[in-house]
Amino acid sequence: MSQITVERQHTLGREAARARAGKLVEKLQSKYDMQAEWEGDTVELKRSGITGQVAITDTLVRVEIKLGMMLSMMSAMVEAEINKALDKHLA
Known part of the structure; x- marks a missing residue:
């Protein structure tokens, strides 16, 4: 088993960052058939x-x-794809 952790600083504020992350999660769901469950400002992906x-x-x-x-x-x-997606969606 392999674990990847990526952190990205932003200046968008919580609501804007959550909205942009939500768009990314929607793409993950459709492209990779992932299940997503939001709880507050955290989403679990499976x-x-x-x-x-x-x-x-x-x-x-x-x-x-x-x-x-x-x-x-x-x-x-x-990990490279995660970094690329964060750069794109949090810019």
Whole structure:
């Protein structure tokens, strides 16, 4: 099992960051068939072989992903995609 943690500072404020993260979560749901469940400013993501969480604060977005054994060899690619998506959606 492989774990990825990515944090990104932002100056958007909690509500704007949550709205932008929401758009990203919608894309993940449609593109990768992920289940998403929001609780406050945190969303839990699940799919076969992947679990994760995105937490939003006033100044930070933190993404934690756990990859199952089959996907763990792709962890560098997954981390790069997370960084790219955060750069795009939080800019």
